[in-house]
Amino acid sequence: MEGSLNVLGAGLAYGLAAIGPGLGIGIVGGKAVEAMARQPEMAGKVQTTMFIAIAFTEALALLGFVLALILSA
Amino acid sequence: MFVGVAYAAEEGGSAISVVPVLSEIWPSIIAFVILFLLLKKFAFGPISNTLDKRAATIKESLEKAEETKVEAERMLEEYKAQMAEARGEAGKVIEQGRKVAESMKAEIVAQANKDAESIVAKAHEAMETEKKAAIAELQASVADLSVAVAGKLIGEKLSADEHARLIEKYVAEVGSLNDN
Amino acid sequence: MDQFGDKLASKLHHYSVLPWNDVYGSVEAAEAFVLTNYIFFLIISFVVTLGFMLLAARKLDMVPSGIGNVAEAGYEFIRNMCNEAMGKEGQKYAPFIATLFFFILFSNLIGLIPGALPGTGTIGVTATLAVMVFVLYNFIGFKKHGFIGYLKSFVPSGIREMGWGGKLTLGVFVFVLEVVGHFLRPLTLAVRLFANMFAGGMILGIFGIFVVIGVAQLSAGGFAIAGLSTVMLLIMYAFKLFVGFIQAYVFALLTSVYIGGALHADEH
Secondary structure, X not given: OHHHXXXXXXXXXXXXXXXHHHHHHHHHHHHHHHHHHHOHHHHHHHHHHHHHHHHHHHHXXXXXXXXHHHHOO | OOOOEEEOOOOOOOEEXXXXXXXXXXXXXXXXXXXXXXXXXXXXXXXXXXXXXXXXXXXXXXXXXXXXXXXXXXXXXXXXXXXXXXXXXHHHHHHHHHHHHHHHHHHHHHHHHHHHHHHHXXXXXXXXXXXXXXXXXXXXXXXXXXXXXXXXXXXXXXXXXXXXXXXXXXXXXXXXXXXX | OHHHHHHHHHHHHHOOOOHHHHHOOOHHHHHHHOOOHHHHXXXXXXXXXXXXXXHHHHOOOOOOOHHHHHHHHHHHHHHHHHHHHHOHHHHHHHHHHHHHHHHHXXXXXXXXXXXXXXXXXXXXXXXXXXXXXXXXHHHHHHHHHOHHHHHHOOOOHHHHOOOHHHHHHHHHHHHHHHXXXXXXXXXXXXXXXXXXXXXXXXXXXXXXXXXXXXXXXXXXXXXXXXXXXXXXXHHHHHHHHHHHHHHHHHHHHHHHHHHHHHHOHHHO
16 A cells, blocks of 8 residues: 555656646747747757756756656655 | 665566666776776877867868969959050050151151152243243244245345344244243 | 565666676675676677777878768767867866767667667666766866865855845855755756666667567457557657767766856856
């Protein structure tokens, strides 16, 4: 019983943790496309910055992933 | 011990560990460090050198090309200037030639006019003298003829004085004719 | 406790293919010296990376061609990235970041071969690399700005110019947040790479199993499932190829950004 609750918690932890970063990465990507379309000559710089921003946003989802793994142990 | 190893499935599944296992740490460190040292010395060094050298070569050739272009442009400019100069010179020469020709023409024409005039004058002179000679001859022959004619017509009736007077008179008449 | 140890040993043994792992009798020895599948393929990646780069370095020419050109393009890409993220000072870290990039890239790509695993598909490897990066960039920061200077740079200059009240409240708060953030960096670096590679392998494995099960059914539905799974497998395969490149790039990019941040810690 305790184990199944753990697994449920793990699923919830990762699922909930993925909501925010999912939205965030979508916004980052969309804005980056906008920026690249507006200024194609800056595309390289925008892309680099986009990857950095995505990496920072992603961190939250990754924490959720780790938590899920720990909980489901 | 902390629950360090999580399992995807309790039985038979592959293990997912969120805490690194020691047997995976030291091989990665050793592999990475050896790789870093070897690659830095034998791969990235030469690659970096090649990239730099190539960049330098390309820059140099571009500079050389730019130089050559500038030189070519300068030479073209020079040739153009020379061409224009030559053209100007040629025009000048032609102009000069024309001038010389014109002046020569004028000279020749003037000379010709002068010659013609002198020829005409000489001809006039010659004609005059010939006319005078002819008139003188004519006068002489007219006097003789008229004396002969008069003698034949009048016979012996005229004296020597009257002869002389008549002759004078005719000569004077002929002379006045000649004067006209 | 002992039970857990036995379990661990059996698991490690389970996911290790090599026969000589049986030599280790004790749990501690198994934990420390067992050659896991991931490490086995990591060593293969190590050999392939080394071989590729050394071969490429021998094929260098003023006119780029073939394998040398590939390595050059990769290295130049990393060098430009370093230049952008760290400035002129960062040039000397380019070999380090390029090693990281190529090592991770080849590990990821080797994981695409059916039957093989990505060396980066286990937390042990990625965490090691991430901690190395963490130690390196903090070492660079401390070396450049001094111990106190580097710690001071965690707090923005706006707060540093405030009075003591502001410094003690907001400053300490921001400092603690920054420190936590710094410790999260290696964690996210490690987990990002591990999770992407591991999950990719899992997805490929699941679709692969679907294909096998579907074909084994010997029925119309089974073949339909197998066909659909094959299409999905191919799509995921292409996606994983892309992810392999992107994750190697992101790891290298973040490393250079972190080192750049440590180098220019005093500028904000």
